[in-house]
Amino acid sequence: MLNFAYQQKVAVIGLGYVGLPLLILAAHKGYSVLGIDLDKERIASLKKGKSYNPEISDNDLQTIFEKDLIKVSTDYSELPSCDVIVVCVHTPLSSDRKPDYSYLVNAVREIAFRLRQGQLIIVESTVAPGTTSTLVQSHLQTCGFVAGTHYFLSYSPERIDPGNKEFKLNTIPKLVAGFTPTCQLLANKFYDSLGLTVVPVRTLATAEMAKLLENTYRDINIALVNEMAQVCRTNNINIWEVINAAATKPFGFQAFYPGPGVGGHCVPVDSVYYTSWARESGTPAKLAELARKVNAEMPQYVTSIIRQTLAATNKIISGSKILVLGVTYKKDTDDVRESSIIKLIDQLQVEGAQVSFHDPLVESINTNSTELQRITLNVNSISQQDCVVLAIAHSAYNMSWLYSVSPVMIDLTNAMADYPNNKLSKL
Numbered sequence: 001m002l003n004f005a006y007q008q009k010v011a012v013i014g015l016g017y018v019g020l021p022l023l024i025l026a027a028h029k030g031y032s033v034l035g036i037d038l039d040k041e042r043i044a045s046l047k048k049g050k051s052y053n054p055e056i057s058d059n060d061l062q063t064i065f066e067k068d069l070i071k072v073s074t075d076y077s078e079l080p081s082c083d084v085i086v087v088c089v090h091t092p093l094s095s096d097r098k099p100d101y102s103y104l105v106n107a108v109r110e111i112a113f114r115l116r117q118g119q120l121i122i123v124e125s126t127v128a129p130g131t132t133s134t135l136v137q138s139h140l141q142t143c144g145f146v147a148g149t150h151y152f153l154s155y156s157p158e159r160i161d162p163g164n165k166e167f168k169l170n171t172i173p174k175l176v177a178g179f180t181p182t183c184q185l186l187a188n189k190f191y192d193s194l195g196l197t198v199v200p201v202r203t204l205a206t207a208e209m210a211k212l213l214e215n216t217y218r219d220i221n222i223a224l225v226n227e228m229a230q231v232c233r234t235n236n237i238n239i240w241e242v243i244n245a246a247a248t249k250p251f252g253f254q255a256f257y258p259g260p261g262v263g264g265h266c267v268p269v270d271s272v273y274y275t276s277w278a279r280e281s282g283t284p285a286k287l288a289e290l291a292r293k294v295n296a297e298m299p300q301y302v303t304s305i306i307r308q309t310l311a312a313t314n315k316i317i318s319g320s321k322i323l324v325l326g327v328t329y330k331k332d333t334d335d336v337r338e339s340s341i342i343k344l345i346d347q348l349q350v351e352g353a354q355v356s357f358h359d360p361l362v363e364s365i366n367t368n369s370t371e372l373q374r375i376t377l378n379v380n381s382i383s384q385q386d387c388v389v390l391a392i393a394h395s396a397y398n399m400s401w402l403y404s405v406s407p408v409m410i411d412l413t414n415a416m417a418d419y420p421n422n423k424l425s426k427l
């Protein structure tokens with residue numbers, strides 16, 4: 001039985017936004033760690049001590065490598081030497097917007113080839129309820145391994161919020177469930193040894209569903225304010241002032257803010273994991289499906305604001321020069337996955353606009369039709385635009401300078417709440 005002495009070895013499979021910080025934390029806590037990722041560029045970068053994750057500094061990486069506690073590889077061959085295996089591969093949507101478990105399936109196959117008696121496998125990737133049992137446990141069972149007997153199986157959803165300065169991996173309580181009580185106990189001990197606050201959850205499906213509730217809750221509430229923003233705009237009411245006023249209620253209300261849509265690898269994806277699973281199980285989640293639709297349509301709504309704004313200067317979208325500031329899914333991250341702003345740019349390009357972009361954290365983006373390189377921001381590059389759209393108010397932006405040099409601006413963020421409206425439209 002595992003007792004989590006520091007001489008034990010931890011493998012983290014999938015070294016992305018979730019897996020890399022976990023790997024570093026385990027190494028800091030004295031574990032010998034093996035990081036496995038199929039992405040050769042990521043592994044090469046880590047070996048050079050270069051972090052690709054803004055949350056992890058090069059210095060952090062180099063310190064761990066110097067202590068010789070870490071090994072990273074594209075190869076699974078050393079997996080049998082590990083006592084704990086944490087699976088953090090991505091669970092995205094396929095091109096037809098369905099849950100794509102292929103990365104998880106591949107990781108489980110690789111584990112199955114090498115499983116050693118007594119290993120603890122923990123899945124952290126976001127999945128629909130039942131997946132840890134049906135996909136992981138069932139596959140290993142067909143390979144002759146019984147969970148709770150030959151190996152231990154746990155599900156513990158990752159809840160990090162990259163860019164969040166207040167809550168980090170080590171301060172967010174960790175939900176932990178096990179296939180058997182012993183599986184749960186072992187996973188509890190592992191996370192406890194990392195210094196995390198463990199919240200035991202009775203079943204795997206409860207932990208899987210809790211993660212989907214957290215993110216579907218966000219999707220639905222953002223849809224509510226996105227819809228209300230549209231109603232308010234029609235009626236000349238400032239949605240931001242409405243939210244700030246409502247937020248003074250000390251109970252029963254949590255503020256969510258409108259925007260050009262909902263992006264990132266979590267909220268818009270996890271809500272589809274939920275709605276697809278609910279529909280398949282025979283009880284469609286109608287509210288969550290509608291919320292997803294409202295949020296997915298925001299790029300079209302923002303396009304209509306741009307159209308109105310240009311019309312005020314006798315211009316149309318086709319042929320207009322439109323500069324979009326900020327393309328990530330939220331402030332101060334470099335993550336463009338599922339970015340609704342790239343969808344907005346797609347829409348503007350379809351309508352014939354000459355779109356350029358700037359983002360302090362992103363050098364290039366792929367739209368449906370082209371690859372765009374970020375432009376340099378200066379008086380010349382901004383003043384020649386027909387319209388400048390502030391889509392993400394990254395901390396690096398100097399708002400008063402942007403406002404002063406832009407001919408016409410649209411603020412989707414409320415960062416320019418106090419600026420005169422004569423050349424400024426707002427969501």
Ligand SMILES: NC(=O)c1ccc[n+]([C@@H]2O[C@H](COP(=O)([O-])OP(=O)(O)OC[C@H]3O[C@@H](n4cnc5c(N)ncnc54)[C@H](O)[C@@H]3O)[C@@H](O)[C@H]2O)c1
Pocket residue numbers: 013014015016017018019036037038039042088089090091103104106107124125126127157158159160161162265266
């Ligand atoms: N990004 C977040 O903020 C966040 C927060 C909470 C939960 N999650 C969930 O955590 C999971 C991971 O998300 P992420 O953002 O870290 O993803 P990511 O895309 O940043 O990283 C996933 C990594 O897994 C690697 N990978 C894929 N298949 C592999 C395999 N078979 N073997 C080894 N490596 C493999 C990829 O190359 C990639 O580097 C997802 O299920 C996500 O929903 C993400």
